[in-house]
Amino acid sequence: MHETLKEIKSKLRLYMNGMISQSMRDKGMDYKLNFGIEYPRIKEIAAEYEPNHDLAQALWKENIRECKIMAGLLQPVDSFYQDIAEIWIEDIHYPELAEYTVMNLFQHLPYASEVIFPWMADEREYFQVCGFLLTARLIMQGLQLDDRAEAEFFDQAFTGLESDSLQVRKAAATALRKYGTRSKNNWKKISRPLGLLCKSDKPDVCALADEIKNEIEYCLQSF
Numbered sequence: 001m002h003e004t005l006k007e008i009k010s011k012l013r014l015y016m017n018g019m020i021s022q023s024m025r026d027k028g029m030d031y032k033l034n035f036g037i038e039y040p041r042i043k044e045i046a047a048e049y050e051p052n053h054d055l056a057q058a059l060w061k062e063n064i065r066e067c068k069i070m071a072g073l074l075q076p077v078d079s080f081y082q083d084i085a086e087i088w089i090e091d092i093h094y095p096e097l098a099e100y101t102v103m104n105l106f107q108h109l110p111y112a113s114e115v116i117f118p119w120m121a122d123e124r125e126y127f128q129v130c131g132f133l134l135t136a137r138l139i140m141q142g143l144q145l146d147d148r149a150e151a152e153f154f155d156q157a158f159t160g161l162e163s164d165s166l167q168v169r170k171a172a173a174t175a176l177r178k179y180g181t182r183s184k185n186n187w188k189k190i191s192r193p194l195g196l197l198c199k200s201d202k203p204d205v206c207a208l209a210d211e212i213k214n215e216i217e218y219c220l221q222s223f
Contacts, residue, residue, distance in 0.1 A: 001058055004049070008059070011045050012037060012066050024065070029094050032063035039100065042066050046073040053079040060088060068097055072104040082111055089119075092126045095167050102130055107137040117149070120156040125165050132160060132171035136178040150189075153179070158193055162205050169204070173212050180216035187216050 012035050021036030049055065056075035059067040085106065092098050106112060112134060119131030135143075135153065145153055153175075160172025176194070180187045197209035 001054060004055060005058055005062070008045065008049075008067070008070070009064070012064075015041050015045075029065065029096070031065045031068075034065040037066050039069065042069050043073060046070045049074060051076045057084075060091070065097070069100050069104075072101040075105055077105070077108050077110065080105065080109060082115060085109065085115070086127075089126055089130050090124075092130070095129065095170070098126055098129045098133060098167075098171075102133040102137060106130065106134050107141070113138060113143060117152055117156070120153075120160070125168060128160060128163070128165070128168045129171040132157065132168070132175040136171075136175040139175070139178045139182060154190065154193070158197070161197060161208060162200075162202070169208060173208055177212055177215055180212070181219040184220055187220055 015035065015037045017036035017038075019036070020038070021034045024034055024036060051074050053076055056071045059071035059074065062068070088101065092101065109115075116131050116135045116138065119127045120135065122128055122131065157172045157176050157179075160168050161176070163169050163172070176190060180190055191213070194209050194213050197205055198213060200206045200209065
């Protein structure tokens, strides 16, 4: 395992982009190492290795941006239990890593639909972020919510839009966009509360609600 990690890090160094790495650091992405490698290249390197639980766990433990992204690509879903997923979320501090981990791993978990509500309701920032992003992904896959689940989703998402955390607001907005663009009936269900938020006395909330509203209406025009 040590030799495999060493080999992966050597490959990453070959594609290091100093300008992108510096730009990310300037934006607050404070990893121990950040090679500034674009996602398609990380995915290409990961494709050279078979999914492996121990390798993925070792990559995740490295405080290296590219290793953490690659961990989500190489982690088998059958050995990635909920308690491990939540340990990983505790170690997520940047929206980019949350997005890639949800896309590459979390959305494929057999228990994905069971954790979205506890995560959205969690007080910890990146549990909420991952909960909303995962909900968005599952909605895109055709997740059907019964009346009770739908009501809870609305409650969590509209509360999220008014969060003090910018990342939570953005993630909640993503989930609402995906829900609203699924059908005109879905849009009808959220248009009124969204319209109320468009009149919020909080400029950021008002602007975000208006942005969601305009995007959904634009997408539905093609239906």
